[in-house]
Amino acid sequence: MSRPNILLIMADQLRYDCIGYSRSAPVETPNIDRLAAEGMWFTNAYTHIPVCGPSRQSLVCGQRPETFGGLWNHSIALKVASLEPSSYSWARTLQEAGYRCGYIGKWDVHPQHDPTRYGFDEYIDSNKYYRSWIKEKYPDLAYTQGYMGEVDPLPLEHSSTHQTAAMASELLGRMASDAGVPWLLRVNFREPHLPCRPTATFAKRYPPEQVPEWPSFGDTFIDKPYIQAQQLLNWNIQDYSWDDWAPIVSRYFAVISQLDDAIGELLRQLDATGLSDNTIVLFTADHGDMCGGHRMMDKHYVMYEDVVKVPLAVRWPGMVAPGSRCDQFVYNMLDLPPTLLEASGSPSPERIGVALHGESLLSLLQGHEPQGWRDHVVATYNGQQFGLYSQRMIRTSDWKYVWNPTDTDELYDMRADPNELSNIARHPDHAATVTELRHRLYEILLRDGDGLVQNHWMKEQLLAGRKK
Numbered sequence: 001m002s003r004p005n006i007l008l009i010m011a012d013q014l015r016y017d018c019i020g021y022s023r024s025a026p027v028e029t030p031n032i033d034r035l036a037a038e039g040m041w042f043t044n045a046y047t048h049i050p051v052c053g054p055s056r057q058s059l060v061c062g063q064r065p066e067t068f069g070g071l072w073n074h075s076i077a078l079k080v081a082s083l084e085p086s087s088y089s090w091a092r093t094l095q096e097a098g099y100r101c102g103y104i105g106k107w108d109v110h111p112q113h114d115p116t117r118y119g120f121d122e123y124i125d126s127n128k129y130y131r132s133w134i135k136e137k138y139p140d141l142a143y144t145q146g147y148m149g150e151v152d153p154l155p156l157e158h159s160s161t162h163q164t165a166a167m168a169s170e171l172l173g174r175m176a177s178d179a180g181v182p183w184l185l186r187v188n189f190r191e192p193h194l195p196c197r198p199t200a201t202f203a204k205r206y207p208p209e210q211v212p213e214w215p216s217f218g219d220t221f222i223d224k225p226y227i228q229a230q231q232l233l234n235w236n237i238q239d240y241s242w243d244d245w246a247p248i249v250s251r252y253f254a255v256i257s258q259l260d261d262a263i264g265e266l267l268r269q270l271d272a273t274g275l276s277d278n279t280i281v282l283f284t285a286d287h288g289d290m291c292g293g294h295r296m297m298d299k300h301y302v303m304y305e306d307v308v309k310v311p312l313a314v315r316w317p318g319m320v321a322p323g324s325r326c327d328q329f330v331y332n333m334l335d336l337p338p339t340l341l342e343a344s345g346s347p348s349p350e351r352i353g354v355a356l357h358g359e360s361l362l363s364l365l366q367g368h369e370p371q372g373w374r375d376h377v378v379a380t381y382n383g384q385q386f387g388l389y390s391q392r393m394i395r396t397s398d399w400k401y402v403w404n405p406t407d408t409d410e411l412y413d414m415r416a417d418p419n420e421l422s423n424i425a426r427h428p429d430h431a432a433t434v435t436e437l438r439h440r441l442y443e444i445l446l447r448d449g450d451g452l453v454q455n456h457w458m459k460e461q462l463l464a465g466r467k468k
Contacts, residue, residue, distance in 0.1 A: 003099075003182040003344055004316065005279040007172070007270060008336075009263060010186070012052065012106060012193040013299065014285035016045070016309040018256050026212070027253045028205070031264035032313065035283055039315030040324035040365055045332050046377040046395065048357075050287035050299050050307040051384060052193075053108040055333055057083040059286075060109055060118055062090060062337035062349070062356035064380070067449040071382035074111045078383070082110040085117035088354045090337040090346075091184060092119025097346045100181050104168050105188030120186075124171060126164045127190060133163070147235075147297075149196035149251045151203045156258070159199050161191050165262035169269035176273040182344070187266065191259045192289070194298065198254035202261075206253040208246035216304070216419040217242060219294040223423045225407040227301045227389055228294070234386050235297045245292040252291050280316045280343060284332040294420075300384050303393040303402045303410075304420050308379045316343075320365045328369065329377045329395070334358030339365075357448050378444050390452060394441040401425070401437035405452070405461060408468065409434070438462040 017024030021036040022043075049055050053073035054065035061083055065071060069081030095101050096119075103115040104124040115123040134141060137158070143150060156162055168187040175183040221229045232238040263283070270276050290296035293306040312332045314320060335358035341348060342360045349356060363370045381391040392403045400420065402410035411425035411434055424430050442462040445453045452458055460466045 002180070002278060005176075005182055005275055006094075006099075006184040006340055006344065007266075007279055007281045008184070008186045008340075009266070009281070009283045010105075010188045011259060011283075011285040011311075012188070012190050013287060013289045014192055014256065014259075014311060015288040015291065015306060016311050018192075018253065019311045021313070022311070025253070026206075026210075028257050029260040031260045031267060032283055032311070035267075035281060035315050036313040038317075038322050039281070039313060039320045040326055042312040042314075042326045042328075042330055042332075044327055044329045044377075045284070045310050045312035046308050046329065046379060047285075047287040047310050048331050048334050048378065049380050049382075050303075051381065052106075052286050053082075054382075055286040056106075056108045056188075058357075059333040059336065060091070061088050062334060062354075062358055063088075064334070064357050064448050064450065066380060066382070066451055067357075072384045073108065077385070078388070083118075084110070085113050087118075088349055088352075089118040090341055090349070091115075091186075093341060093346050093349065094184050094344055095119045095121065097344070098182065099344065100175055100178065100183045102171050102175055102183065102185045103188075104171055104186070105164055106190050107188070115186075122171065124167055126167050127160075129167070130160055130163050134158070143195070143197065145195065147195045148248055149194060149255075151251075152197040152199045154199060156199045156201050156261075159258065159262075161189060161255075161259050161262035162265065164189055165265045168266050172266070172269055173273065176275055184340075189259055189262070192252055192255040194252075194289070196248070196251040196255040198251055198258050202254040202258040203251065205257060206250040208250045211246045211250050211253065213242045213246075214249075214293045216294045216306075216421060217245070217292060219421055223408070223426070224410065225301070225404050227407060228296070231296050231301050231386075237295070237297055240295065242292075245295075249292050252289070277317045280314065280340070282312075282314050282336065284312045284336075285310045286333070300386055301381070301389055301391070303379055303381065303391055303400070305418075308377075308393065308395070314361075314365060316365065319343075321367060324365075324367065326364050328364060329374055330361060330364070331358050331377060335361050376440065376444075378441065378448075380450070392441060392445060392450075392452065394437050394444070396437075399433060399437060401434060401441065403438065403441060403462065405458065411437075435465070 020029040288307040338360040
C-alpha cells in the first residue's frame with residue numbers, strides 16, 4: 001500500500017461527552033459517529049493542557065508546552081513565549097519525506113509566524129477570510145449577547161462552520177489532484193468555542209427545557225480551592241440557576257451538531273476524490289469546556305473531566321478494524337505526532353536528538369496492547385487572562401490528584417465520585433494515596449522537563465509533604 005494520506009480534523013473546546021458516540025449527553029453527531037464506528041473510538045483520551053494555544057503548539061512539536069515556554073495563549077496581555085519556527089515540527093518531517101502539507105483554520109501557535117514556517121506548504125486563514133467576507137456581504141450584521149451566544153441569523157451555508165468546510169473541501173480537492181503525492185491536511189474549526197451562535201436550523205433541535213442538568217451542577221465548592229468560586233465571579237455567573245444555563249448549553253449542543261454537519265460535507269469531498277481507503281482520518285479537540293459543569297464557564301483554573309477529557313476517533317481502512325474501542329489512557333496532542341510519523345513511514349525525531357513526550361498509538365490502533373502502556377495521564381495549567389495560577393494533575397483509573405501549589409490540593413475518587421464533587425485530599429484515610437500520587441506526578445514532571453519542579457521548594461511540597 002502507498003503511504004497514507006492524513007486528514008486531521010480538530011474542533012475547538014469540545015467536550016468528550018458531547019459526541020453522540022460517547023452515549024452521554026443528548027447531542028446528535030452522526031458524521032463523527034460514523035468516523036468512530038468505521039475506526040477506533042478512544043474512551044480515555046486526554047489533553048495535556050486545557051488551553052487553546054499551548055495545546056496546539058504541542059501538537060506541532062510533540063512536546064509539553066512547559067519545555068518551550070508556551071504557557072498560555074499569546075493573545076492575552078501577559079506576554080508569553082511561543083513555539084518558534086526553528087523548533088521541531090513533525091509536519092516538516094513529512095514535508096521533507098515528500099508529503100504535501102496543507103493547513104486551514106485556527107492556528108494559535110505563533111503571533112508572527114504562520115504554518116508555512118512549520119512545514120506546511122499552504123495555509124488558509126479561514127477565520128480572517130470569513131470575517132472579511134461576512135463584513136462585506138452582511139454589513140449590518142451585529143451580535144449582541146457576547147460570550148453567552150445567540151442564534152445566528154445567517155443561512156447555514158454562510159455560517160462559519162460551513163464556510164470553513166467549503167474552503168477545506170476546495171483545498172482537499174486540489175491536494176488530492178496530484179496523483180501519487182501523499183498529503184497531510186489539518187482542518188481546524190473554531191466551533192464550538194464560545195460564543196456559540198448556531199443557525200436557526202440547528203438551534204431549534206435542542207429546546208432549553210429538554211436539556212438535562214449536568215450531574216456536577218450542584219457543586220458547592222466546599223473544601224475546594226478558592227479560585228473555583230472566584231471563577232464564577234469573574235464571569236458574573238455566581239447567581240445563575242439551571243434555567244439560566246439551559247439556553248447556553250442548548251446553543252452549545254446546537255453548534256456541535258452544526259459542526260458535525262459541516263464535517264459531513266468535508267468527508268463527502270474526501271469520498272469524491274476516491275482516496276478514502278488510503279486516508280487516515282482523525283477527529284479530536286484541543287480541550288473541553290465547562291459549559292455549566294460545576295456551574296462554571298470556559299476552562300480556567302480547573303482540571304475537571306469537562307475540560308481535560310477529549311473526543312478522539314481514528315479511521316484507517318484496512319489497518320484499524322471498524323467498531324474498535326480503546327480504553328487505554330492516551331494523549332491526543334502528544335501521542336498523535338509519533339503515531340502519524342510511524343504511520344507515514346517518516347523518520348523518527350530521535351535521529352536528530354529530539355525526544356517527543358508522547359507514544360505512538362499504532363499498536364493500539366491495530367488491536368494490540370503494548371506491554372507497559374501508561375496507566376495514567378498528566379495535565380498542566382499555568383494561567384490565563386484572569387491571572388497566573390499553576391496546576392498539575394495526574395489521573396489514574398481510580399483517582400485524580402490535582403496539585404495546586406498556591407492553594408489546597410484536590411483528590412477525587414473517580415469510581416465513587418465520577419462527577420468530582422467531593423474533594424477528599426485532606427481526609428486521613430487517603431493520605432497514603434495522596435503521597436503515592438505526588439511522587440508519581442513529580443517523577444513524570446521532572447522527566448518531561450517541567451520547570452515547576454526544578455527547585456527544592458516545589459520538590460519538597462510534593463515529596464516531603466510540605467503542603468497544607
